[in-house]
Every structure is written in C-alpha cells, then in structure tokens.
Amino acid sequence: MFAVLKTGGKQYKVQAGDVLRVEKLAANAGDKIQFNEVLMVGGDTVTVGAPTVKGAGVVAEVIDQIKGEKTIHYVKRRRKHSSQRTKGHRQQLTLVRVTEVLASGAEKSGVAAATGTADARRAAHNAEAAPVAAEAPAKPKRAKKAAEAVAE
Numbered sequence: 001m002f003a004v005l006k007t008g009g010k011q012y013k014v015q016a017g018d019v020l021r022v023e024k025l026a027a028n029a030g031d032k033i034q035f036n037e038v039l040m041v042g043g044d045t046v047t048v049g050a051p052t053v054k055g056a057g058v059v060a061e062v063i064d065q066i067k068g069e070k071t072i073h074y075v076k077r078r079r080k081h082s083s084q085r086t087k088g089h090r091q092q093l094t095l096v097r098v099t100e101v102l103a104s105g106a107e108k109s110g111v112a113a114a115t116g117t118a119d120a121r122r123a124a125h126n127a128e129a130a131p132v133a134a135e136a137p138a139k140p141k142r143a144k145k146a147a148e149a150v151a152e
Helices: 117-132 140-151
Strands: 002-007 010-015 019-023 032-035 038-042 057-074 084-102
Touching: 002 032, 010 019, 010 084, 019 057
Parallel strands: none
Antiparallel strands: 002 010, 002 038, 019 084, 032 057, 057 084
C-alpha cells in the first residue's frame, strides 16, 4: 500500500519502511508523528482525495533533525574569474521513517499530528496571548459618569 502525502509545500509518494528528508518538523528524535494531509491512497484500489482523503494518515517515526548540503550558487562572471560560489545556507530538515499507511481511522490512532516549526511557534504564541486577552476593567471616570447619567 502506498500514499501520496503533502508536507512542507512538497508532495511525497511513500510506503511502509521508506526514509524521507522533509522540511523541519516540530518533533524530537524517537517521536511518532502522523501526516494527515494525504492526497491519495493506493493499493488494491486507488482513492484520490478532493483535496485530501478523509480519515487517511501516514504514521512515521522521527529519526533525527539534520541540515542539508550547502547550496552552490553560480554567478556569471567574465573571463578568467571563477563562476562557482558556495553560499552559506543549509536547509533545516527532519529525517523520518514511515511505519504504516492508514487508509482509514487515522483520527483514532492517537498519534500527534506532524506540524512544521512555524506552526508550532504560532500555536505557542497564541496560547500565551490567550489568557492576557481577558476583559479590561471599566475606567473609573467613565463608570462614574455613566452612573451619574443613569441617576438623573
């Protein structure tokens, strides 16, 4: 059985036992995660989602957080100068091993959903900001004026 999943803006065709290098996810080595954006599930019958297959998921185990290769950037230069230059960017990646493909029942598996680091930061920021957004007490001058207006 295989599945086509979407993570980090890219699509991957996977089956049990595959090892993938995906965009950095908010998980530690040894954690089990689940990809819920499954676009297609295949095997005996092929199920294509619109846009995703309901109830399908791909369970994976995080192997390690790694960095990609340094990118080589080509610059057009004239005559004898070198045109190859190594840029200083190394992409943050997560190495995962697919353990199983679930055609249905993924919501009942109890495995945490795979989220990117930006999603994790956004959720943590919103969780911190929520208690602060309590209702502000009324200003004393306005409350006093309102009480006087009602009394008259």
